[in-house]
Amino acid sequence: MRTPRTPYPLFAAVLLWALSALAAAPYTGTWMATPLEDKLMMNFRFKEHGQMGLTLPRSAFQGLNTADGADTKFQLAREAGTLSFEGRFSGGEGAGHYQFQPHAAYLQEMAKLGYAKISPDEQLQLALFDVGPARVKALAELGYTKIPHDELLQVAIFQVTPEHIRELAELGFRKLDFEDLLATRIHGVNSKYIQEIREAGYPNVTLEQLVEMRIHAIDGNYIRSLSRNKEGGRK
Numbered sequence: 437m438r439t440p441r442t443p444y445p446l447f448a449a450v451l452l453w454a455l456s457a458l459a460a461a462p463y464t465g466t467w468m469a470t471p472l473e474d475k476l477m478m479n480f481r482f483k484e485h486g487q488m489g490l491t492l493p494r495s496a497f498q499g500l501n502t503a504d505g506a507d508t509k510f511q512l513a514r515e516a517g518t519l520s521f522e523g524r525f526s527g528g529e530g531a532g533h534y535q536f537q538p539h540a541a542y543l544q545e546m547a548k549l550g551y552a553k554i555s556p557d558e559q560l561q562l563a564l565f566d567v568g569p570a571r572v573k574a575l576a577e578l579g580y581t582k583i584p585h586d587e588l589l590q591v592a593i594f595q596v597t598p599e600h601i602r603e604l605a606e607l608g609f610r611k612l613d614f615e616d617l618l619a620t621r622i623h624g625v626n627s628k629y630i631q632e633i634r635e636a637g638y639p640n641v642t643l644e645q646l647v648e649m650r651i652h653a654i655d656g657n658y659i660r661s662l663s664r665n666k667e668g669g670r671k
Contacts, residue, residue, distance in 0.1 A: 463537075463560065467521060469530040471502040480534070480564070490564065502530060515568030516542045516559050536560050545569040550582055558585060565592035574598040579611060587614055594621040603627040609643050616643060623650040632656040637663065 470477040476497065479489040492512070494500060500510040502525045512519040517539045523532015538559045546554055549572050554562070562568075567588055575583065575591065578601050583591065590596070596617050604612065604620065607630050612620075620626070625646045633641050633649060636656035641649075649655075 463556075464533065464535050467523065467530075467532055467534050469502075469525075470528065471525070471530070476500070476502075488564075501525070504528075508532070512563075514563040514566050515539065515545075515570070516563035519563065536563065538563070542568070546572070549573065549576075551585070554585075561589060562592075565589055567592045571598075575601075578602070580614070583614075590618060594618055596621050600626065604630075607631070612643070619647050623647050625650050629655075633659070636660055 466481045468479045468481070471494075472491075474495075475491050475493055477489070477491045479487055481487045496512060498511045498513060499508075501508040505524070505526055507522075507524050508530070509520070509522045511521065518537050519534050520537065521532055521534045523530055538556060542559065543554060546552075546569060549569060551572075571591070572583070572588070575581075575598060578598055580601075600621065601612075601617065603626065604610075604617075607627055609630075620643070625643070629650065630641075630646060633646060633654075633656060636659040638645075638659070
């Protein structure tokens with residue numbers, strides 16, 4: 437499937453530019469955050485190297501206190517290392533400083549899986565996006581081996597999980613290449629959407645067609661409304 441169907445190349449270029457800026461970043465920096473009901477929307481600033489935002493579940497943090505006016509110290513522990521935060525929340529917003537402590541054992545485990553040259557800055561990236569040996573092993577078992585570092589980050593950013601890959605396979609979409617897997621996650625082509633389109637009258641829809649439909653906001657209700665209009669026009 438190679439139809440130029442998405443703005444993904446441009447989006448990926450911007451994303452990887454941001455990650456390359458992060459790769460030059462030191463181990464300390466500043467953070468800002470907006471607490472949501474069960475998540476924390478965070479923005480990391482890497483001094484002169486730029487910034488990056490991501491949203492994480494509150495459950496991922498240890499010691500998090502978002503009470504108004506309260507000083508706070510909390511941590512984000514990952515296989516690759518631990519980020520320690522300190523700062524204050526006020527008026528529904530938080531800000532402060534963070535420090536990253538890499539885990540040496542992580543490098544040893546990743547080296548066994550073929551990633552022997554992870555730089556300290558790359559380790560910080562992998563910690564932020566929670567890419568560890570377990571994820572790499574699970575992907576390898578599904579046929580996705582020797583994933584380059586930049587693609588490994590995209591796996592985490594867009595949540596190309598083993599569960600998602602298995603769900604697609606159960607619906608007949610097996611052994612997809614990396615580009616196609618990314619497209620399904622970027623555009624929200626999941627098992628629920630696939631079944632919805634099939635039940636609306638397209639049992640043999642292809643993955644490429646599904647991505648195109650999703651881009652143009654075509655869902656089961658829209659397809660059924662077209663069928664009703666067509667039948668009404670015949671009367």
